[in-house]
Amino acid sequence: MKKGKKFLLPFSLVLLMVVAGMFYMKSIVSHADTIPSDSIKNQLETMYNGKVNDLLLQNDIYGATLTREGSVYAVRVDSETGNVLSMVLEKPSTEMAAKQEEVPEKAEKKKDEEDSKDQSSVEKTVEVPAQPAAEATKPQPKTPKPAPVQPKPQPKPQQQQQQSQSQMKPPVSKPAPQKTVLLTEQQAIQIALRQLKGEVDDVDFVETSEGGYYLVEIEIDVEDGPDQATYQIHAISGKIMSVTWDD
DSSP: OHHHHHHHHHHHHHHHHHHHHHHHHHHHHHHHHSOOHHHHHHHHHHHHTSEEEEEEEETTEEEEEEEETTEEEEEEEETTTOOEEEEEEEEOOHHHHHHHHHHHHHHHHHHHHHHHHHHHHHOOOOOOOOOOOOOOOOOOOOOOOOOOOOOOOOOOHHHHHHHHHHHHOOOOOOOOOOOOOOOOHHHHHHHHHHHSOSEEEEEEEEOOTTOOEEEEEEEOOOSSSOOEEEEEEETTTOOEEEEEEEO
16 A cells, blocks of 8 residues: 555656746747847837837737827737737827818818808809880871771789799799719829828729728738728818728
8 A cells, every 4th residue: 555655646746847847938939939039029119110118028919009190090010920009099189180180170171161162153144135115106198097996805913923923933042952072083092192191003083972982902012011001081170080901
């Protein structure tokens, strides 16, 4: 009985050491696959020409804030591949906010001008032609009196009133059709290029009940990391709704 206990004790120690070794090796391999935070920080600052702050690793994903030209973005990066998973505008710069407010004001002003032009084209003045001057009566030679002519029946007062009312009614002008003023494709491109300098690859318009939005794809020349950003821009307000990155 004592020999059995002596045999179990070394076996238990060996098993415990094997399990501990497996956990240790797993932690080493996991840390080896993770890109260092300094490399991620340098990559983001080089790609976007900005300043990275609050870089933290959580659940294999780096989260950070990127400040670029006065605007603040929330960035999420894969810790193993270095790919930018998302980049969302949190706080626009003063210049960007002013331009975003300026776009709908110009659109509204343009809409009012077009409505006024349409209304003026519909309303037309009715000109009454001038009556020709009565020709001077010349003395006519005396002729035999013609037979008396029966007077024509006069219309009833009610008929006269209806005729006068029909002649006095002004033409009814149809209201000008309502128009929805949207940003042009070129305006959407300019808003996206102010955020990221690169080459415009594609522009699509998606129609929605809220006015629709543009999807502007911009490619940038980088050696490592994502090289294409898609900006979602509201077609009426010009606000940047989201930014996604892809290889």
